[in-house]
Amino acid sequence: MNAPEFTLTAGPTMASDRVRAALGSPVLFDYDPVFLERFNDLERKLGVLLHTEKDVVLMQGEAVLGLEAVARGLTTRGTKWLNLVSGVYASWFGDDLRALGAEVVTYEVPFDEALDPEQVRRLLAEHPDVERVSLVHSETPSGIENPLREIGEVVHAHGALLVADVVSAFGGCEVRVDDWHVDLCVAGPQKCLAGPPGMSLVVVGPRAWAAMEANPDAPRGSFLSLLDWKTRWVDSDRTAFLFTPSVSDVNGVAAAVDELIDSGGIDAAIARHELAGRATRAGVKALGLELWAKDERYAANCVTAVRCPEGVTTAQVLAHVREHYGVMLSKGYGVLATRLFRLGHMGPAARSLYPLVAVTALGQGLADLGVEVDVGAGAAAVAATISAGRAAVVS
Amino acid sequence: MNAPEFTLTAGPTMASDRVRAALGSPVLFDYDPVFLERFNDLERKLGVLLHTEKDVVLMQGEAVLGLEAVARGLTTRGTKWLNLVSGVYASWFGDDLRALGAEVVTYEVPFDEALDPEQVRRLLAEHPDVERVSLVHSETPSGIENPLREIGEVVHAHGALLVADVVSAFGGCEVRVDDWHVDLCVAGPQKCLAGPPGMSLVVVGPRAWAAMEANPDAPRGSFLSLLDWKTRWVDSDRTAFLFTPSVSDVNGVAAAVDELIDSGGIDAAIARHELAGRATRAGVKALGLELWAKDERYAANCVTAVRCPEGVTTAQVLAHVREHYGVMLSKGYGVLATRLFRLGHMGPAARSLYPLVAVTALGQGLADLGVEVDVGAGAAAVAATISAGRAAVVS
């Protein structure tokens, strides 16, 4: 089988030419001065993009590694968490916390809705001894974005530590770590940043460090240890690696960050993702399909989730679209695998007419398999939305 | 300005990942055994793809170089040519012949029509002393494909040398050099083959060599000399270059040829281009625009020419589409520059949903500028045509 012509999935998303050139650049020794400077530089720039002066730690291993490190670092038997759940990832994070012995208060909404900050306030009032609050900013499995800013205010007022999974939010929607009182967050390079997968970009603030230091069960001397990074990297001069970093991934992520900066910066990147999301949703609706998100106000900028219509399966449709049109889309994830399609519009896929390709491929694929959709209306809606949005930007 | 996301022009067309990797591979010394073998190998494979056992010569310089070499090689004062004209390039070739002192009989049809083999037969009967017949197989400037096979029969019956410009035909429509009695042709790597521009892939048969050898004015000791290649390369052991070949271009073209072979071979490539052309034309018509070709039977597989509607200029539309949608299309060329758009569907752009991008970008761009088009109908027609064509191939 040939490689796909278009990768428009929920991530890893296709990399830009600049990122690919960086990935294919020479593999340097990790202590080569050029590489060391690139690594330190990347830490600094990530802090700027995330609007934070907290410490940035580049862990090796994709987000599940970073999130496990966080869960273990902040949990001992009986630690009381409020876990806010509006999707698969948050639900799993709660499972992990419980497995570690945490006492977990759960606030869960249906996976096609967003969290309500007022409910968070109410729950914190009910449970004043909650020590940490966790949420997923943008739930990639269902394309739902939660109001991190407002929840941040609420948690800050209460005083608990705020832990946010911003894996797929970073680069595609606003994330202001310091202003929003986020104590610890994990971002991913392979979503809206469109770098290679394989790293966890972790931000840790002083309160989170203190909580870990006070936690006897926080990993130490382990690949899962954030504290090791604290003592041997952050508090040192950031020149002695804990282990060999994944050089080419770092090269790729650094290039993705530089490209984002050179393409108008973080705000322009967010605007691109917002428009791509809007255009994709317009297209999906015009096809005659149903968005997963109950309300578009909390539909994510990174990926659009679409309910799978009757009469076909998600697996069947994706295989057909891949084989006939060379377009790779995603289905849902976890419990949602059979219920929805996901059209990614991250990184390069948030530019130009990529949303048109995603919407039309899905629409024509469904039509091929007997579902009644209006391919033309879908395509026209995407194009018209992009046109209007671009006009606002360009002129 | 950012680089475009989509290059869907009349060529150079975008290169595949494999071709790009080859272009970026190490620049070897031209006499390195690995490079020399690659060069010889490329000559052999091109012969196979063009269905010929004639000599293949890889000239450095894009098609105008190859065509000038051919014109000069076969012309002395008074040489009688029948030049068959259905487009800009053939017209210019006639000018070149006249500038060289040739006596040129011209058979010209409007540039939105194809040549008629019967007229060729009639003209050869009228001018039995015609020594060479020239035509352009596929006129890229206007997207018209001529019946080379039938004309080949006619010319063969007459006995004149047949010279064909197959620059943009090669790789996208059938070219059977030997069966069709073509004595000399020039193919291009940067069109349907989707290699880098910068070379002329020239096939020369024994009758053409003889004619050049008999021509006192044929270039010798010149960059324009095919005879130099004959004496110093073809008749030698093909190991002593006349000058330094453009190593990375050769690497790129060799990779393009290998990829074509590995993707189902020449017939599959032609089928892809045929389908892409059909889908693009369906889309253009459904947009409500007018194809340039009077009859789709001779619309080219490589590029679709579209009449520019009233109220806009081609330059204005292309700049808008490039700026707003990151899509690069072509306008017409030469005398047709202001009269038509050209949507390229060559190489990678003949795959997947690239025609959808081209048609929708043009349609939305025109709509933005006030032209009444039906973007949805255009997109739907492209998708439906590809769907039907793919279904035929896959199942």
Place this chain on the structure above:
Amino acid sequence: MNAPEFTLTAGPTMASDRVRAALGSPVLFDYDPVFLERFNDLERKLGVLLHTEKDVVLMQGEAVLGLEAVARGLTTRGTKWLNLVSGVYASWFGDDLRALGAEVVTYEVPFDEALDPEQVRRLLAEHPDVERVSLVHSETPSGIENPLREIGEVVHAHGALLVADVVSAFGGCEVRVDDWHVDLCVAGPQKCLAGPPGMSLVVVGPRAWAAMEANPDAPRGSFLSLLDWKTRWVDSDRTAFLFTPSVSDVNGVAAAVDELIDSGGIDAAIARHELAGRATRAGVKALGLELWAKDERYAANCVTAVRCPEGVTTAQVLAHVREHYGVMLSKGYGVLATRLFRLGHMGPAARSLYPLVAVTALGQGLADLGVEVDVGAGAAAVAATISAGRAAVVS
């Protein structure tokens, strides 16, 4: 500062052109059929290269991750290990075991010597209740290679599980997992294979799986869990990833494996590394420097460790060589950091005249800083050794 011209370190080592092209190839969705096939294919080929039919697991994270996963998977409080130590890494592994509550019997030799299988036999006789035996096949920090085959026989006779760190041995010296009775080993892609760093290539046999399954403390539901791979990948149909794999690293490692296979296979690769090691040692001695290894019979094929002479520091010499000659070498590691230089000859650096560059750069650098060395003799010895070795291969 410019990038170095030569990276001749203890790893990561420079990647070949083919590996770099693969690293720079498109980042595919991990469930794209092309990627999934590439991943499965890589598992199979690694098994072939390691001469094993045991399960291959591709963990994300460089060797420290794989080794921690192994230590935790096979240890509960009181598990009795015999840890064989001839270098820094084995020593650290013992620390990790003790931190996990293992009872560790240590057999340690000076770090410039290799392990003696007879001593292992004696210790196992003394400690018949030892359950696992661990060793590092090739100690990269000091360039010492241990007799894994012979130790394997001894451990097999005893019946304990044999765990081997073959990180830098793989690809550069013989590793026959099944014949040598290795139950579990961790190989690295960034050493002799010359792929990108960031993965642990883990082989697990049935006895090792059983031991982990019987271990209540073996990680489960964790990034560190080999058992998760067992239940959710190996025993499944190897199609549902535990988390997003590092796509471009996998691409790079797959290309490195393919290149090794296409370059004469694993035996030819070993021969290249053996010759490069021999040539480097000849050069170092001819310079007038002292090898770290007390006896060349156990000097490693991957890297040559050289004692730092009086009057200079390793850091000073390496910085000078990097700045003046664009050559990146390594110093020692851990407790050996200030005591030795390491010249890497892995992957591409085991080919051609790279050892000449390493030896001469070190020699001239030392000379520049006032150490008396014979640069010419060093260079000549390298060249002569390669000449003799190549003559044996080529003719």
Place this chain on the structure above:
Amino acid sequence: MNAPEFTLTAGPTMASDRVRAALGSPVLFDYDPVFLERFNDLERKLGVLLHTEKDVVLMQGEAVLGLEAVARGLTTRGTKWLNLVSGVYASWFGDDLRALGAEVVTYEVPFDEALDPEQVRRLLAEHPDVERVSLVHSETPSGIENPLREIGEVVHAHGALLVADVVSAFGGCEVRVDDWHVDLCVAGPQKCLAGPPGMSLVVVGPRAWAAMEANPDAPRGSFLSLLDWKTRWVDSDRTAFLFTPSVSDVNGVAAAVDELIDSGGIDAAIARHELAGRATRAGVKALGLELWAKDERYAANCVTAVRCPEGVTTAQVLAHVREHYGVMLSKGYGVLATRLFRLGHMGPAARSLYPLVAVTALGQGLADLGVEVDVGAGAAAVAATISAGRAAVVS
């Protein structure tokens, strides 16, 4: 056969990583605004590097194309040239002039010597009606550099047009077009600039344009026509290409120029080449071999020519070195093919320890074939020379 590890030839020389990334970047449409700007930008920067405000024309086709265009552009029957010959290329240029009907006065020195400006002055005095003077600045086939500056003064005083082949001089030794009164020169991208081969970088001043315009035989309407560039590009707004440029070659050359500028500029580049030449010559002499240049004062910076000793042939030695050591070197060219070896030190090969590799590979190769050389002395001399030269630069 594997690709070579080192390409240290007389050119094409190996390309840097940055150039290779540019060669492998997307193939843009030639009228894409990004490409057009890159093309114009390249013209401007080349002018700066060549210290000229004259017009820069980027012809497609390697130097023989540019030189033929120059010869034809400036010659009609009876045009009187003084051709200065110190090597193969100048000799061939004279042949070309004579074939075009020029009256050629030749001043020839043995090919292992440089031209003497005083002799030029004398000849011009003898032949006051000479209209054009031609020379090769740096004779790549024999590694001889001529005193262009001094000859420029002499020709300027006389008033003839000065035409210089600076193909392999550009980027490796000083070329000040305007200060030195050069009216027309042709530079190459594939020598010291280390870009891809396939272009002629031509500088044309007003007197040269005027001479061409006055020449009825100057090519017009031809691939060989500089005048076409004048009328349709230079005098136009430099936006309408005469034909499709070789996009990826232009990308590569532009990157090479940018890299040169970012690496300290043209003077630093010249210093690198000068040092590499000096080191190579020291090494060759210490091997016990004889330099081709009678006097090192005029040995070229780009390539070092070495007399082939008795008992071996150049072809045999080069094949042996390529096969055994993976190093590609050059033999002589034209009449010198069997008489000398050429070790290239251009572009990346002028950096770091590449001269060490070239000298040692040649030395060991000769030793393998029975020639008595002192490999160690050769290597030591290279390293010591680079050491001394680098010390001067760094400190």
